[in-house]
Amino acid sequence: MGDEKRLTVGQRTAITLTLDAEGGDHAPDEVVAGALSAAAPELRVLLVGRPEVLEPLLDGADASNVEVIPSASVISSDDEPATAVKNMLDSSIVIGARTVADGRSQGFVSAGSTGAMLAAGLLLIKRMQGVRRPAIVTVLPGVVGPVVLLDAGANADCRPEHLVEFGALGTAYGRTVLGLDAPRVGLLNIGEEAGKGSELARAAHELLSRSGLRFVGNVEGRDLLGDSADVVVTDGFTGNVALKVLEGCASSIFGRMRAAAGASSRAKVGGLLLRPALRSMKAGMDPEEYGGTYLLGVRGLVVICHGNASRKAIANALRFGADALRKGVLEGVTSELGGSGVGEETAPY
Amino acid sequence: MGDEKRLTVGQRTAITLTLDAEGGDHAPDEVVAGALSAAAPELRVLLVGRPEVLEPLLDGADASNVEVIPSASVISSDDEPATAVKNMLDSSIVIGARTVADGRSQGFVSAGSTGAMLAAGLLLIKRMQGVRRPAIVTVLPGVVGPVVLLDAGANADCRPEHLVEFGALGTAYGRTVLGLDAPRVGLLNIGEEAGKGSELARAAHELLSRSGLRFVGNVEGRDLLGDSADVVVTDGFTGNVALKVLEGCASSIFGRMRAAAGASSRAKVGGLLLRPALRSMKAGMDPEEYGGTYLLGVRGLVVICHGNASRKAIANALRFGADALRKGVLEGVTSELGGSGVGEETAPY
Numbered sequence: 001m002g003d004e005k006r007l008t009v010g011q012r013t014a015i016t017l018t019l020d021a022e023g024g025d026h027a028p029d030e031v032v033a034g035a036l037s038a039a040a041p042e043l044r045v046l047l048v049g050r051p052e053v054l055e056p057l058l059d060g061a062d063a064s065n066v067e068v069i070p071s072a073s074v075i076s077s078d079d080e081p082a083t084a085v086k087n088m089l090d091s092s093i094v095i096g097a098r099t100v101a102d103g104r105s106q107g108f109v110s111a112g113s114t115g116a117m118l119a120a121g122l123l124l125i126k127r128m129q130g131v132r133r134p135a136i137v138t139v140l141p142g143v144v145g146p147v148v149l150l151d152a153g154a155n156a157d158c159r160p161e162h163l164v165e166f167g168a169l170g171t172a173y174g175r176t177v178l179g180l181d182a183p184r185v186g187l188l189n190i191g192e193e194a195g196k197g198s199e200l201a202r203a204a205h206e207l208l209s210r211s212g213l214r215f216v217g218n219v220e221g222r223d224l225l226g227d228s229a230d231v232v233v234t235d236g237f238t239g240n241v242a243l244k245v246l247e248g249c250a251s252s253i254f255g256r257m258r259a260a261a262g263a264s265s266r267a268k269v270g271g272l273l274l275r276p277a278l279r280s281m282k283a284g285m286d287p288e289e290y291g292g293t294y295l296l297g298v299r300g301l302v303v304i305c306h307g308n309a310s311r312k313a314i315a316n317a318l319r320f321g322a323d324a325l326r327k328g329v330l331e332g333v334t335s336e337l338g339g340s341g342v343g344e345e346t347a348p349y
Numbered sequence: 350m351g352d353e354k355r356l357t358v359g360q361r362t363a364i365t366l367t368l369d370a371e372g373g374d375h376a377p378d379e380v381v382a383g384a385l386s387a388a389a390p391e392l393r394v395l396l397v398g399r400p401e402v403l404e405p406l407l408d409g410a411d412a413s414n415v416e417v418i419p420s421a422s423v424i425s426s427d428d429e430p431a432t433a434v435k436n437m438l439d440s441s442i443v444i445g446a447r448t449v450a451d452g453r454s455q456g457f458v459s460a461g462s463t464g465a466m467l468a469a470g471l472l473l474i475k476r477m478q479g480v481r482r483p484a485i486v487t488v489l490p491g492v493v494g495p496v497v498l499l500d501a502g503a504n505a506d507c508r509p510e511h512l513v514e515f516g517a518l519g520t521a522y523g524r525t526v527l528g529l530d531a532p533r534v535g536l537l538n539i540g541e542e543a544g545k546g547s548e549l550a551r552a553a554h555e556l557l558s559r560s561g562l563r564f565v566g567n568v569e570g571r572d573l574l575g576d577s578a579d580v581v582v583t584d585g586f587t588g589n590v591a592l593k594v595l596e597g598c599a600s601s602i603f604g605r606m607r608a609a610a611g612a613s614s615r616a617k618v619g620g621l622l623l624r625p626a627l628r629s630m631k632a633g634m635d636p637e638e639y640g641g642t643y644l645l646g647v648r649g650l651v652v653i654c655h656g657n658a659s660r661k662a663i664a665n666a667l668r669f670g671a672d673a674l675r676k677g678v679l680e681g682v683t684s685e686l687g688g689s690g691v692g693e694e695t696a697p698y
Contacts, residue, residue, distance in 0.1 A: 143601055143605075153539055156539060156546055156547040156548075156550070157547050157548055188590060190502055190505060190586055190589040190590060190593075197505055197586065198505040198506050198584075198586040199506050201505070201586065220593050221589065221590040221591070221592065221594040221595075221596070221597060222594070222596045222597035222600070223597060224594055224597055225597055225598065225601045226597070226601075234590075235547075236539075237539055237546065237547040237550065237587065238586065238587055238590055240539040240570065241537060241539060241583075241587055241590065241591055242570070242590055242591070242594045244569050244570025244571040245570035245571070245573055245591045245594045245595055245598070246570075246594055246598050247570070247571045248570060248571035248572060248573055248574055248575070249574065249594070249595050249598040249599060249602075250598060250602065252492055252574045252575075253598075253602050255492065256492075266622050267622060269619070269622050270618075270619045270620065270621065270622025270624070271619065272619065273615050273616060273618050273619025273622065275619070
């Protein structure tokens with residue numbers, strides 16, 4: 001009974017997530033506000049930071065589902081990530097990652113240094129059994145439905161077999177979090193035919209064709225947001241470029257649209273009338289709304305938020321992270337990598 | 350006197366361009382219509398195709414600046430490009446490329462197979478002296494000004510020194526066609542700092558820093574359309590993905606905008622009022638408007654149009670191509686590659 005009460009609140013499994021209160025451009029104020037907004041009996045938040053800074057921010061609020069975990073320093077994006085994670089033992093990222101490694105929490109959310117979050121994920125939380133290359137998973141607002149892109153930046157140099165593993169990680173994500181029965185896996189490439197692309201892409205195409213995944217072939221950049229595949233795999237260099245080009249394109253178009261709408265009084269009225277419709281469209285492309293990207297393949301959910309995350313982005317990252325855990329994303333990775341025959345080689349690092 | 354009359358018409362140097370009348374989804378009708386629209390005393394067009402098909406299309410029009418060059422077959426995108434270019438000697442792409450190789454024309458425009466155009470450029474028109482890797486140059490509609498991206502797809506696998514050469518090709522393009530005094534060259538990468546990125550990107554950063562180019566460092570995907578650099582270099586795989594992601598993003602946003610504008614009568618009125626302003630913005634992102642991309646580094650200007658090019662796209666490709674030649678883009682490549690110390694190694698193919 002006692003155990004059961006701890007595990008579920010009403011119909012929902014209780015989740016504990018750790019949040020780096022010191023990470024991001026708007027830390028700690030906005031991060032703490034996001035924590036307070038998302039924390040609930042079924043979503044407990046371990047808030048890592050300097051107690052003397054955090055406690056005044058919590059003062060007067062209902063912080064009954066928030067617990068402060070003391071840290072003393074902050075890893076900045078100027079610090080070399082692996083070195084910092086090894087040496088700055090009192091930093092919010094190291095102490096936060098340790099709460100996951102120790103089993104006190106099921107995931108770690110931060111808007112701090114992406115490099116340090118990756119290093120903490122790999123070195124402290126550690127890879128799940130059978131995973132060689134944890135990858136950054138990002139969900140794009142496809143025209144028909146969500147498109148899972150990975151690796152979006154964890155592994156700048158990849159071998160073909162890593163892309164097959166990303167296919168398995170993405171399939172696990174699609175099955176559990178998105179509820180897809182058999183996610184279609186595509187390979188980001190520069191032509192539709194099998195023989196197209198770089199050496200890496202051609203070899204990955206070959207391996208993916210022979211894998212147990214539901215491989216649907218190459219996906220060109222212009223079809224990334226289309227309905228060609230549910231999961232699109234690529235190396236972390238190309239994936240990061242593609243993701244950031246998308247972000248830059250969307251923000252450039254919305255910026256031009258604002259300028260266009262201000263250019264004449266006729267256009268201005270048009271912009272005002274169109275605004276509610278555009279706002280809902282923009283939401284699907286806005287990192288504020290989807291919260292953050294996941295490092296998948298480590299023993300806990302690592303959520304990396306944009307450096308400029310607002311309280312809303314932080315709250316969404318916590319809520320969506322808890323939801324993914326409730327839906328069994330980590331168990332999904334285990335069963336997918338066990339079943340697909342990938343990930344059996346000894347990890348190189 | 351006689352020579353001078355052939356070279357200039359009014360104030361403008363006369364240019365002859367070859368056009369593949371058989372290439373593209375809308376060939377030959379739209380292609381011929383584009384040729385008729387652009388042809389002028391200062392822009393003569395050699396139209397390559399089956400005479401029995403072309404002549405009826407020219408009938409009744411003023412075709413005084415158009416000359417038909419007979420071809421018999423068409424290389425399709427299903428044909429293996431290099432094999433087709435070597436064997437299909439009566440194809441429109443082979444015969445068209447030969448007019449440039451023979452000096453009858455200064456450039457070749459086609460909406461046919463991109464692979465065959467690349468192969469014809471390399472194998473028939475041939476590289477300029479000092480150029481190892483001709484690259485596809487595309488001009489993106491940056492927020493502040495045009496951004497030259499290369500390689501956009503000619504070389505899927507690159508070595509670091511190739512990216513330096515692309516920097517020189519892009520600088521030549523920026524100086525001559527865009528009239529920039531000293532184009533800023535950036536490296537597409539997944540972080541701003543020098544040590545970031547794949548092995549290729551890190552090594553290219555090192556070489557670019559030591560080159561005579563005006564290297565301004567890394568450019569992230571989200572800043573590609575910003576004002577960080579005038580020329581952005583990357584390998585042909587990443588460049589092609591980035592270009593096509595941009596195209597897909599723009600068309601997805603405009604599609605959603607149309608849907609949003611149709612969703613309520615309020616939004617519909619807004620969309621109508623905003624339309625003229627949006628149309629001018631969209632034009633900057635539309636391949637129909639900018640005509641095509643260039644393969645730069647061969648002994649003539651090779652212009653590759655979208656497969657679905659309309660008469661307008663074909664006409665713009667001819668006009669912009671002639672303009673680039675008048676501005677001395679080919680001479681610019683020679684002087685840039687002579688001066689920068691790149692491109693001295695013997696070509697590997």
